[in-house]
Amino acid sequence: MAIYILEDDPGVSDSLSVFLEQLGYDVTVFADAESFFRREPPTETDTVIVDLGLPGIKGTEAIRWINGLVTRPKVLVISGQPRNEIERQFNGTEVPVVLRKPLTEASLVPWL
Template identity: 40%
Template sequence: MFHVVEDDAAVADALVLMLREFDHEVRSYPDAEEFLREARLAGSDTVIVDLALPGMGGGELVRFLETIADPPRVVVISGEPQGELDRHLEGLPKLPVIRKPVDVEDLRRLF
């Protein structure tokens, strides 16, 4: 199962459609809080997290996901400049990054 945590509805829809084209089961969430309330995670899942989320930020969500017993695979998505991206990910293990605008071939290479 893929979980897309993205507040931009157009980006979330595009990711969902592309991932379904690759035959993945996908669910999207507009923010970290809804994701944490509703997602039923397994270690085999993949969570795509926008770093610029309202409320609980994407970096904070990624840090939380790293602490659970059987963590899912985490991929971050961002349209921010590299310096901001580095700041969000400081102290985290190296994670795959999808840059906005999303390219279907970049996505295909990751999944």
């Protein structure tokens, strides 16, 4: 299983990728959704961790794109935004699992 991280904050993406690699995962980091879209899409055995506050194409739009794939990976949202703001951004569509920043091992590992 591969893990793709869409996170524009280098400190968050670096610490998260190092942690996940230490757990044995194959991790690829993208600073924006556009660079993620240019790669081969993830498969149903992969996990995509998406920050909602991405520059350019927002995290919610990246998630909508992922949800449109024939073989959908697991999607985890990471955000420091309030829950009602997250729900507003999804505009009535199903909100995936949301993990609050700062992430902890206990909050992340059970969802992988």
